[in-house]
Amino acid sequence: MELMSNGRTLPLVSYLARSGWRALDTSAQPGDITHRQLLALTLLKERGDLAQQDITRVFGLDASNVVGLLNELEERGLVLRRRDEADRRRHIVALTGEGALMLERTFTRLASIEDELLHALTSQERETLHHLLLRVATSD
Amino acid sequence: MELMSNGRTLPLVSYLARSGWRALDTSAQPGDITHRQLLALTLLKERGDLAQQDITRVFGLDASNVVGLLNELEERGLVLRRRDEADRRRHIVALTGEGALMLERTFTRLASIEDELLHALTSQERETLHHLLLRVATSD
DNA sequence: TATTGTTATACTCTATAACTATA
DNA sequence: TATAGTTATAGAGTATAACAATA
Incomplete structure (x- = not known):
């Protein structure tokens, strides 16, 4: 099997991700959401209403963790859960x-955090980076 | 203040990082190292011998966590700690x-994990992605 | 006094197992 | 029987505080 990759890219991705969400969480003011909550809201914004099952699958998290994450968001009124009338086992989650x-x-x-982390890249290079990552993320 | 970024790139980075190290850790055989240990070894390979303080700073981790991480690696003979004779408070950590x-x-x-995750990108696009991320990582 | 590394401890994140309601 | 969601619980990952040795 001929591999195109060498395994050197993912550690760089990991490093950047850590830097990013640490900066987000340490700069948080009272009332701000965590990076974990941000990821959940982002998913709902992009894909529209979802069953919890879908969120579980996309995040690769165990279903039990998704329960807790959505509880936090629902208590703050940032998402809403309703029963799916077509299949009453399902909860449909919607962004408020x-x-x-x-x-x-x-x-x-x-x-502003991205601006600091990506300061070595030009505006066009950031565009390129964004589009490459977007294609990766939407290729499932 | 005029921002060049819009905050949409970091969530994509985070998503890819999660996918990557989850794949690494779930595909691990007995004896394999975790993604956390991989990051530590990678740092030592790239920068040569380091004081624990340096590792702490680069990872943005608390010093107490670095102690535990290095203990794991030292017990398995993958790194070596020695006192810095010039400043006996310091431990110099070396890759074996x-x-x-x-x-x-x-x-x-x-x-092979990268090959799966990045299958939407051509070989040249992966090169581009790698070089952009490398410039970001080395711009501190 | 200040700094490097360490230990003890608590809090967050995540996975596993057992459960309820519905299909 | 199987599936969606929940609860209880245990194991990683991480931060804070107090400490020992050295500067």
């Missing part, structure tokens, strides 16, 4: 208006 | 031959 607002606010916080 | 071997073996494992 308040959740969408919090998401935008968090992206603004994140933008 | 066995550690370097384990590192190469883990990169091979990681290469």
Whole structure:
């Protein structure tokens, strides 16, 4: 089997991810959401309403953890759970208006963190990076 | 302040990082190292011998956690700690031959994981991704 | 006094197993 | 029987505080 990759890229990705969400969480003010909550809200924003099962699968998390994560968000009114009338075992999770607002606010916080972390790259290079990562993420 | 970034890239980075190290750890055979240990060995390979303080700073981890991480690696003979004779408070951490071997073996494992995760990208696009991330990582 | 590394401890994140309600 | 979600619990990962040795 001929491999195109050499295993050197993923550690760099991991390093950047750690730097990013540490910066996000340590710069958080009271009331701000964590990077974990941000990922959940982002997923709902991008894909629309989802069953918890879907969130579990996309995140690769155990279902029991997703319960806790959604509890945090629902208590703060950022998401809403309702029964799926077609299959009453399912909970459909939806982003609320308040959740969408919090998401935008968090992206603004994140933008200044990205600016610092990616300061070595030009605006065009950041575009390239973003599009490559987007294609990777949407290729499942 | 005019920002060049919009905060949308870091969540993608985070998603890819999670996918990567989950694949690495769940595909691990007995005797394989974890992604956390891989990051430590990689750092030593790239930068040569380091004081624990340096590892702490680069990883952004608390010093107490680095102690435990290095204990694991030292027990398995993958790194070696020695006192710095010039400043006897310091421990100098060095990669052993066995550690370097384990590192190469883990990169091979990681290469096939990268091949799966990055299958949407051409060989040249992976090169581009790697070089962009490398410039980000070495711009501190 | 300040710094490097260590230990003890608590909090967060995650996985596993057993359970309830519904299909 | 099988599946979606939940609860209880245990194991990693991480931060904080107090300490010993050395500067």
